[in-house]
Amino acid sequence: MTSAGSIEGLGRVVVVIPTYNEAENLAWIVGRLRRAQPDVDVLVVDDDSPDGTGRLADELAAGDPAVQVLHRTAKGGLGAAYLHGFAHALEAGYDVVGEMDADGSHQPEQLDRLLEALRDADLVIGSRWVPGGSVVNWPRSRELLSRGGNLYVRVLLGVGVRDATAGYRLFRRATLEKIDLASVRSTGYVFQTDLVARTLAAGLTVREVPIEFVERIRGDSKMSGAVAAESLRRITVWGARERVAQVRRAVRRRA
Template sequence: MSEQHSTLGRTVMVVPTYNEAGNIAWIIDRVRAAQPHVDVLVVDDGSPDGTGAIADGIAATDPQVHVLHRTTKDGLGAAYLAGFAWALDRGYDVIGEMDADGSHQPEQLQRLLTGLLDADLVIGSRWVPGGSVVNWPLERELLSRGGNLYVRLLLGISVRDATAGFRLFRRSTLEKIRLDEVRSAGYVFQTDLVTRTLRAGLTVREVPIEFVERVRGESKMSGQVALESLKRITWWGLRERWEQMKGRRRIAAGRQLQTTR
């Protein structure tokens, strides 16, 4: 970490895992080489392939690597919330998210650290100028681009990659957006936290990254998972719009009552 980035304070990257035995040592090594001052927290959901044990072995020799073992696999969001709670409890100033499969390149973490200097949440984005994806079929790119456009239109936000999972939060951001009220467990979790940050009046910045499709292991994302996430976003967005409409009606009714007195 540069002297400039040292002003951000202690940083930890939260890495959720489930059956990532072939990737976990590789990705931890890359994080530690790219940013020696950044810690790593592996949140393992009881991987039957021994991912947690591999992470434990690394943590035993590197004091900047930590492992949180969970006994249930109940969603990406739940794993991140557990990791965030662990990090907040231990006084970290910056708390990040990244995948274990190499799709988020630790060598580009520098871009996010720089972006956080004047932001409350920074997102490594595929869909801003300079961002890109590698080894994605056209249908998956169209699904992601279309899904993010849908999110922008439905929720009224300007973030172009609200579903992205390569992020850095300031501690103060996570404390302000009321994590105890978050109920989204799956991939919609990412959109939920972006929207909460914006609704809290905080600054979200996107920086371009190159997203690389995993080369080892099986992806946890499928068309069915993506569709389920969009369904949840639709319900959530429509509910929010309904609440906003009711709020405007109450205000209008109040003004009308005042004019009739």
Template sequence: MVIPTYNEADNIAWIVDRLRAAQPQVDVLVVDDGSPDGTGAIVDRLAQTDPHVHVLHRTAKGGLGAAYLAGFDWALDAGYDVIGEMDADGSHQPEQLQRLLTALRDADLVIGSRWVPGGSVVNWPWQRELLSRGGNLYVQLLLGISVRDATAGFRLFRRETLERIRLDEVRSTGYVFQTDLVARTLHEGLRVREVPIEFVERVRGESKMSGQVALESLKRITGWGLRERWGRLRSARRPVAPSSQLQAR
């Protein structure tokens, strides 16, 4: 499991311990973006006593997507067949990871979803829930996908999935990264499954999500959707050569 961190000293040991207890066979890679609060040093100490825990130190805060890309590259190079992602703040409960592992048996990407039947959120104000639900509905309509929680960050990928979607071409660095990878997976004709999870709002530390971040994500998604629809329109308007010309070719 790849866990990106920036200033998560209050949470990182707690969430890694929970993950190791819930799934002892799962390895953990913490990707720390040079946290000034000592998060990276905490993980270094964990790694010294547990061979299943690893840490990748980055020198600067480069964004969620950039941290995940670095972690995915590390895991692919290390030969892992299943690569996952989750938050460091406890919002994704390691005790529910088994749901995703079970679903991966007949899927290429599994998403722990808040917005499918059985999914839920805890301790969210109604404004944030409305923003998330509305944003995901907007993604569905604009990009023409059926995934209910395309912005979710609790996921499992098959190795082949990450290889097919060409990570070297991904330019998303912020929270829109999650939607980007869902769209790429579906575009390749791969199987995406959603399983319900209970998402719990962090109780320690500060959230990295803000209205400005959400707005920037919506702008990027709007650009993708408009380009996609324009491309389809141009394809539909292309003249079709007469059958005689096709035969001559």
């Protein structure tokens, strides 16, 4: 993948954008990202979108050497798409690998906040729920669901991150190499929480910076009640396992 350049102190940076039926948004969000951060490359990972998103991504790549596309043969979930993109980025030698939604909810114009914070962190999250963070065009019910879900994650998994479910983030290469991506089995939205927990368990530094999250104005959201319920179920299982592990460690220390 041809790099548009590198960022001083961080090296080569690529942002992975997973897509499924985002033909209305893709050129818009990629254009904004390239204008906001000309030295950051873009990797679109398309899950065989029937609306032609993959073809549009190829057209963008043909006109810009800093844009590349990976085509997957089926809709395999957000986590699976990111894992595919991460593997490609690491193989290509990138120093920093980012995540960004294709629908415009993550504003490329705020990526500089994450890049600056990564200078003394291993993972940076663009957070809705730290002071200064906000959401736009969300009903109160959805805000309560997100805040409640993140509170559940903090209590059950014992992590201090306030927005562990957020999908606007930057990883150092060394972070992705240390958290054993080959063993990640979460493919849906719970993938985001999984990687936060793994990063903290590895003794690495996670920082949150405030962002303004803007609800999509075009296309259909991939989040549903069933997806949220599955995420909470997986987190509950992880939390129960962690509590059992904590008890066992405590017993061994006393013995």
